Amino acid sequence: MTSNIFSAAKDTVKRPAYDRDKLTVRMCHIGFGAFHRAHQAVYTDQLIGMGKTDWAYREIELMGPTALLDGLAERGYLYTVVENGAEAQDARIVGSVIDHRHMANAGPEGIIAAISEDAIELVSITVTEKGYTLAANGGLDFENPMVKADLANPQAPKTVVGTLVAGLARRKAEGKKPFTILSCDNLPSNGHMTRRAVLDFARAVDAELAAWIEGEARFPSTMVDRIVPAMTEESHQVLATCAGYADPAGIVCEPFRQWVIEDDFVSGRPDWNLAGATFTKDVLPYENMKLRMLNGSHSFLAYLGYLGGYKTIADTMGDAAYKKAAHDLMVKEQAPTLEAPEGVDLGDYADALIGRYCNPNIRHRTWQIAMDGSQKLPQRALESIVYHLKAGTPYPRLALLVAGWMIYVSGTDLEGQPIDVRDPLADKLKVLASGDSAESIVSGLMQKSGVFPDELAKSAPLQAALIEAYQALREKGVKAAVASLA
Ligand code: NAI
Ligand code: CS2
Secondary structure (H helix, E strand, C coil), X not given: CCCHHHHHCCCCCECCCCCHHHCEEEEEEECCCHHHHHCHHHHHHHHHHCCCCCEEEEEEECCCCCHHHHHHHHCCCCEEEEEECCCCEEEEEECCEEEEEEHHHHHHHHHHXXXXXXXXXXXXXXXXXXXXXXXXXXXXXXXXXXXXXXHHCCCCCCCXXXXXXXXXXXXXXXXXXXXXXXXXXXXXXXHHHHHHHHHHHHHHHCHHHHHHHHHHXXXXXXXXXXXXXXXXXXXXXXXXXXXXXXXXXXXXXXXXXXXXXXXXXXXXXXXXXXXXXXXXXXXXXXXXXXXXXXHHHHHHHHHHHHHCCCCEHHHHHCCHHHHHHHHHHHHHHXXXXXXXXXXXXXXXXXXXXXXXXXXXXXXXXXXXXXXXXXXHHHHHHHHHHHHHHHXXXXXXXXXXXXXXXXXXXXXXXCCCCECCCCCCCHHHHHHHCCCCCHHHHHHHHHHHCCCCCHHHHCCHHHHHHHHHHHHHHHHHCHHHHHHCCC
């Protein structure tokens, strides 16, 4: 049944002009969050509209409330995406989702059955960095209580990795080929990381299954990009005004989107390139570029912007010192660590990112980007610091970013106001960040948080640089410290 909310749609709202009854569930997607709705599902919607595929999504949620997906089902699985540019808006109703399962209703068996059906070729994932249950060394975190519970009862998994392994085990037992697993999260070498975690889990339950996955399954890496802030009352209002109706599953995002995919699938796949994606043999240069330039500067603006009293990325861009520091961070401290993808000029890439950040119609909260820093800092800042320490080159902006994070995770800002820190390691970080001297805080976080790779945890030069940056933030104030980077 399709709810009638769409009957109020303004004429300008684009709708699926294809017969959705002719679509087949060939892909399951785990994580019906804001990003998937505005990215993979949009590429697929466009491709279906071009008559180039009949593959559609079954959405899978392993956690959280059921209301979003239940409501979506009641509305015939249709939802709205508003591209909110600096100058123009564009609204479309997306039709590429046609089914769902929620763990709370289907249970582990229902989820395993849903991903192991004959027709399923692909399982894609957007479950945030922490959803991969990785240890600091990159393999599966065998100490994670949820991983332990899944390993003790692999037939009834609750984690993403446990679920993927159970689905693959079912396919093997039924004599089917495996599905392709397509990670679309902001992790470095996301396909490789997912493969490693899945194989670690599989080896712990069944060596023969692990060997089969190793030989037969495919885990292409991807670089994914589109700024899609969490929805707020304000953005729901923007959507309602633009589209003509309120849509609880609707999304407001920037117009830009990019998807670079390693072309390594078990069998078929939609030709997403026809809708603007890029298939390539080597995604790594794109991933590193995006993670260090975009996400690295995002984290810089998130911690130092939040502590400086700025609510959104667009607000930080109104401060010339922040804008310059973010650009300099990209060009002077991140670009030198990168091998640019073919045909890409990293200076132009940085300019374009600053342009995207300046979009006043995208209210991307610094607080949102500051979440889960323990999972983000390594690929966004620490790997680049490793480069600079080896090269003997300066990295004052990266140091200020990390020092800003060290103050942020204490849970108290420089005015003494509490910060709502969201991070799987929040409790541990708070204790380490609340020491009585800059020296003890910096060395405690470097050595005991589990966030810093071994080669950095005991680095005396890094410790000295972070203490200096930390003291500059506390003594001069955040805005002055950012301004002094010039
Ligand atoms: P969101 O908060 O809207 O959705 C997160 C999704 O992950 C939800 O479906 C949630 O149920 C699921 N999830 C979270 N933790 C999980 C766990 N432990 N196990 C299983 N499922 C879990 O976040 P959003 O905006 O969709 O972003 C998700 C990820 O997508 C990001 O962390 C990032 O890696 C990637 N991404 C996001 C972009 C954005 O601008 N929002 C852009 C590029 C990539
Ligand atoms: C952001 C990203 O929340 C964050 O950590 O840096 O989600 C960012 O918006 C996307 O990667 C843009 O593609």
